Amino acid sequence: xxxxxxxxxxxxxxxxxxxxxxxxxxxxxxxxxxxxxxxxxxxxxxxxxxxxxxxxxxxxxxxxxxxxxxxxxxxxxxxxxxxxxxxxxxxxxxxxxxxxxxxxxxxxxxxxxxxxxxxxxxxxxxxxxxxxxxxxxxxxxxxxxxxxxxxxxxxxxxxxxxxxxxxxxxxxxxxxxxxxxxxxxxxxxxxxxxxxxxxxxxxxxxxxxxxxxxxxxxxxxxxxxxxxxxxxxxxxxxxxxxxxxxxxxxxxxxxxxxxxxxxxxxxxxxxxxxxxxxxxxxxxxxxxxxxxxxxxxxxxxxxxxxxxxxxxxxxxxxxxxxxxxxxxxxxxxxxxxxxxxxxxxxxxxxxxxxxxxxxxxxxxxxxxxxxxxxxxxxxxxxxxxxxxxxxxxxxxxxxxxxxxxxxxxxxxxxxxxxxxxxxxxxxxxxxxxxxxxxxxxxxxxxxxxxxxx
Numbered sequence: 001x002x003x004x005x006x007x008x009x010x011x012x013x014x015x016x017x018x019x020x021x022x023x024x025x026x027x028x029x030x031x032x033x034x035x036x037x038x039x040x041x042x043x044x045x046x047x048x049x050x051x052x053x054x055x056x057x058x059x060x061x062x063x064x065x066x067x068x069x070x071x072x073x074x075x076x077x078x079x080x081x082x083x084x085x086x087x088x089x090x091x092x093x094x095x096x097x098x099x100x101x102x103x104x105x106x107x108x109x110x111x112x113x114x115x116x117x118x119x120x121x122x123x124x125x126x127x128x129x130x131x132x133x134x135x136x137x138x139x140x141x142x143x144x145x146x147x148x149x150x151x152x153x154x155x156x157x158x159x160x161x162x163x164x165x166x167x168x169x170x171x172x173x174x175x176x177x178x179x180x181x182x183x184x185x186x187x188x189x190x191x192x193x194x195x196x197x198x199x200x201x202x203x204x205x206x207x208x209x210x211x212x213x214x215x216x217x218x219x220x221x222x223x224x225x226x227x228x229x230x231x232x233x234x235x236x237x238x239x240x241x242x243x244x245x246x247x248x249x250x251x252x253x254x255x256x257x258x259x260x261x262x263x264x265x266x267x268x269x270x271x272x273x274x275x276x277x278x279x280x281x282x283x284x285x286x287x288x289x290x291x292x293x294x295x296x297x298x299x300x301x302x303x304x305x306x307x308x309x310x311x312x313x314x315x316x317x318x319x320x321x322x323x324x325x326x327x328x329x330x331x332x333x334x335x336x337x338x339x340x341x342x343x344x345x346x347x348x349x350x351x352x353x354x355x356x357x358x359x360x361x362x363x364x365x366x367x368x369x370x371x372x373x374x375x376x377x378x379x380x381x382x383x384x385x386x387x388x389x390x391x392x393x394x395x396x397x398x399x400x401x402x403x404x405x406x407x408x409x410x411x412x413x414x415x416x417x418x419x420x421x422x423x424x425x426x427x428x429x430x431x432x433x434x435x436x437x438x439x440x441x442x443x444x445x446x447x448x449x450x451x452x453x
Contacts (some may be wrong), residue, residue, distance in 0.1 A: 001235050002155065003367050009310075009351070009371070011221050013174060015119075016339075017231030019039055020113075023074065023131040023384070026108060027430075028394050029271070029380070029439050029440065030395075030411075030412070030441075031380040031388050031390065031438070031439075031440060031441060032380035032382050032441070033382045033383045033388075033412065034310070034381040034382055034383045035379075036381075036441045036443050038092060038099065039077060039078065039092070039442065039449055040078050040088075040416060040450075041184045041376055041449075041450040042443065042450055042452040043078055043086055043088055043090070043452065044078050044082045044086065044448045044449065044450070044451045044452070045082070045084075045085055045086070045357060045366070045448075045452065045453070046372070046374075046445060046446055046448070046451035046452065046453040047103065047121065047353075047357055047446040047447050047448055047451070048347060048356040048357055048366065048369050048446075049130060049131075049132055049133050049320070049321060049347065049356070049371050049446065050126070050132050050134060050351055050352060050353055050356050051126075051132060051133050051135050051278060051347050051348060051349045051350075051351065051353070052065065052067070052102065052126060052132035052134045052135075052320070053105075053126060053132075053165065053349070054105070055102070055103075056063075056131050056143075058141070058143045060141060062140055062141030062142060062143055062290075063136070063141070063142045063143070063169060064103070064141065064142075064144075064145075065134065065142070065143070065144045065145070065389065066103040066104065066144075066145045066146035066147065067100050067101070067102065067103065067131075067144055067145070067146055067147065068099050068100065068101060068102075068103040068133075068148075068149035068202055069098055069146075069147070069148060069149060069150060069202075069318045070098065070099070070101065070119060070127055070150065071096065071097070071098050071150060071158055071161075072094055072096075072097070072099075072107060072108055072119075072127055072151045073094040073095060073096050073108075073116075073118055073119045073120070074094060074097050074099075074108075074117060074119060074120040074121065074128065074129050074226050074317075074344075074447065075092075075094050075095075075098070075110070075115055075119055075120070075121070075383060075448075076095045076129070076379075076381075076385075076444060076447060076448055077090075077092030077093070077094075077095070077381065077418075077448075077449055078090035078092050078449065079092045079123075080089045080110065080114060080115040080116065080119060080450070081094075081110045081113045081114050081115040082114075083114050083382070084113050084114035084362075085358065085359070085362070086421075089126075090133060092385060093369055093384055093385030094115075094116070094119045094385055095160065095319035095386060096385075096386055096387075097161075097316060097386045098129075098150065098313070098316040098317045098318050099127060099128060099129040099130065099317040099318050100127070100131035100132075100162070100202075100302075100318050100322075101125060101127030101128065101131065101132070102318055103147050103149070103189050104128050104143070105124075105125040105126050105127055106124060106125055107125060107127070108120035108122035108124065108125040108127050108128070109122050109124050110122040110123070111127070113354070116191040117203065119352050119396075120132075121357070121447075122353070123342045123352055123353060123354050123355050126353075128233060128353070128447065129317040129318075129319075129447045130319050130320050130321070130375055130446060130447055131173070131302070131318065131319060131320025131321075132318075132319060132320060133321040133322075133323060133347070133373065134302065134320065134321070134322045135323055135325065135348075135349065136291070136293045136322065136323060136325070137293065137324070137325055137326075137327050137333065138293055138294070138295070138296070138297060138324055138325065138326040138327065138328075138329075138366075139292070139293060139294055140293055140329065141290055141292050141293065142290070142291045142293060143288065143289070143290045143291075144202075144288070144289050144290075144291070145281065145282055145288050146200075146201075146287045146288075146289060147282075147283045147285060147286050147287065148198075148199075148200045148221055148222060148223040148224075148286075149223060149285070149310075150197070150198045150200070150223050151223050151224075151225045151226075154226065154396045156225055156226050156227045156251070157196065157198070157222070157223055157225035157227060157228055157253065158197075158198065159195045159196070159197075160194070160195075160198050160312060160316070161312075161316045161386075161389075161391070162312045162315065162316065162386065162387075162389040162391065163193040163255035163389075163391035163433050164193055164194040164309055164312060164433070165191070165193070165194075165308075165431050165432065165433035165434040166188035166189075166190045166191075166192070166193070166194045166425075167187060167188055167189075167191060167423075167425035167431055167434075168187060168188075168308045169185070169186060169200035169308055169432075169433075170185075170187070170188070170257060170306075170307055170308025170309055171185060171189045171201075171217070171218070171220045171305070171306045171307040171309060171400065172184050172185065172186050172255070172256075172308075173196055173197065173199060173222060173243065173253075173255035173256050174187055174188065174194075174196070174243050174245050174255060174256075175231075175239060175243050175256050176188050176189050176245075177189070177254075178188065178349075178425060179332070179452030180349065182239050182241075182242050182260050183238075183258055183260050184238065184258075184259055184260050185218045185260050185261075185307055185328060187425065188425065189425055190404075191423055191424060191425055191426065191432040191433075193391070193433060194252050195224060195246075195257060195262055196245070197222045197225055197228055197255065197389060198222070198223070198313070199220035199222060199259070199306045199307075199308055199309070200220060200221070200304050200313060200318075201215050201216065201217065201219050201220040201259070201305050201306055202287070202289070202302055202303070202304060202305065202318075202354075203215025203216075203285065203302065203303060203304070203305035204291060204300055204301075204302045204322050205300055205301050205321070205322075206239060206298065206300045207291050207293075207295075207300055208268075208274060208291075208292060208293075208295045208384060209210055209289070209292065210265075210266055210267040210270075210273070210290075210292075211265040211266055211267075212265035212266055212267045212272075212273035212275055212288075212289070213267065213268075213273075213275070213289030213290050213291060215267075215289070215305040216259075216261065216265060216305075217225065217259075217261045217305050217306065217307040217308075217310070218259040218260055218261050218262075219258070219261055219262040219265060219276065219287070219317075220258065220306045220307065221257060221258040221259070221262060221276045221277055221284075221286075221287055222255065222257045222258070222284075222285065222287065224282075224283065224284040224285030224286075225253075227251055227252045227253060228252070228253050228257065229252060229253065229255075230255070230256070230277075230284065231243050231253045231254065231255065231256050231257070232255035232350075233256075233258075233263075234421060235293075237260055237261060237262070237264045238260075243255045243256055244390075246422040251257045257277060257284060258276050258277050259307070259362060260284075262276040262277070263275070263277075263278070265277060266275065267290065268290075268292060268301070275287055275288045275289065281323070288361045293324050295324060295328065295364030296324075296326065296334035296335065297323075297324050297325050297326040297332060297333045297334045298323075298324050299321065299373065300321070300322040300323070300324065301319060301320065301321050301322055302319065302320055302322045303319035303320075304318050304367070305317060305370060306331070308320065312389070315379075315387065315389055316387070317335060318327070319375070321375075323373075323375045325334040331344070339374060342371070343370035343371050344370055344371055345368060345369035345370065345371065346369065346372075347369060356369065368420045372453070373446075374445060374446060375445070375446060376443065376444075376445050377443075377444045377445075378439065378440035378442070378443065379440050379442050379443075379445070379449075380421060380441050380442055381446045383444060387437070388440075389438070390435050390438055391433060392432065392433055393409070393410070393419060393421070393423065393431060393432055393433065393435060394412075394417075394418075394419040394435070395435055395438065396435040396436055396437065396438065397419050398416065399412060399416055399417045399418055399419045400412050400417070400418045400419070401418070401419060402417070402418045402420055404418070405417075405418050
């Protein structure tokens with residue numbers, strides 16, 4: 001079956017290329033101003049993710065982490081730090097992304113390795129895309145303070161990297177619901193992109209955990225930013241007032257600071273657990289989740305899970321591996337037969353990015369690793385290194401935004417037509433920004449384009 005499927009796929013792709021225009025095979029998918037054909041392939045080493053540093057142990061003796069999500073730059077395209085390894089002179093710009101790292105770590109600085117201040121991967125900071133691996137032991141609890149730290153240098157809330165469609169059923173800090181209700185999980189009334197503080201809630205995909213720590217989509221929270229005023233909730237999680245949004249005179253946001261059910265969920269014992277924006281758990285901007293890890297050894301991953309914008313938040317970067325190992329089993333793998341051997345070794349705690357990714361000749365030990373987790377993602381880039389993501393429905397339709405074609409500003413070839421659809425949330429069910437699907441033109445593996453191993 002595997003061979004049949006491969007041949008079928010190959011025949012289908014060949015047919016599509018044959019049916020296209022003469023040079024269709026060389027024309028990249030639309031999206032982004034950086035032509036993917038100009039990006040050198042197989043010159044950047046595949047990044048082997050190091051292990052995330054722990055904060056310490058909790059009161060029960062389990063592992064404790066303070067993990068924040070922040071905005072920073074990273075050398076995803078060839079150039080920067082990678083030139084010091086491959087001896088090339090590529091000079092593609094760094095990319096602004098979001099990702100997780102230990103809250104105590106400073107901003108990345110890769111200048112000592114041929115990169116630049118503020119740019120990951122860096123030896124001084126574990127903030128990286130994808131995030132470093134969280135190593136767990138079966139039946140040993142892990143507690144994480146997930147910190148929404150999407151603020152700028154002045155402590156003010158950062159806007160999203162991409163256009164957020166408010167007309168969808170989403171994590172709605174403005175609570176401006178199409179239904180007329182005042183709640184923070186609803187379809188909004190505006191066709192304009194949302195520009196306010198960004199909701200997050202982290203989900204460990206596949207973890208055995210109570211609902212309060214599962215990263216439920218409607219249990220999001222905002223950062224502890226200087227320019228946010230939180231509308232309070234009553235004991236039942238109901239907002240006590242209607243958010244007024246942005247005060248342009250003071251650049252202050254009056255919003256709901258967590259989802260409707262953020263503090264109405266139970267832990268794995270069935271006990272109500274008010275674990276987000278709770279003074280006992282660190283206060284605004286923090287969700288405290290506990291994971292019993294009471295499952296067989298496995299490879300899981302953690303990522304943002306915010307209602308109606310998961311695709312946007314994960315596209316921005318925050319995701320990483322969450323491994324559960326069985327200390328009592330052969331090779332750390334539950335159920336592995338005696339005498340069996342799996343590929344090893346894997347990176348271990350205390351090893352740095354330079355250790356896991358620089359060759360022995362440069363002071364690392366890259367050559368020794370045989371257990372290497374891999375995440376493959378589609379991305380498109382702009383010439384300035386920024387990530388591309390469609391910001392209007394016309395992209396999916398293959399048409400120009402109304403009025404742009406005649407003005408010479410169309411994103412598609414002239415004469416392709418213009419999207420003439422009512423996208424007012426009050427009168428239409430066509431989302432003005434959200435695209436039903438989008439395809440991207442550059443392969444990114446473990447945070448670099450087209451790497452080699």
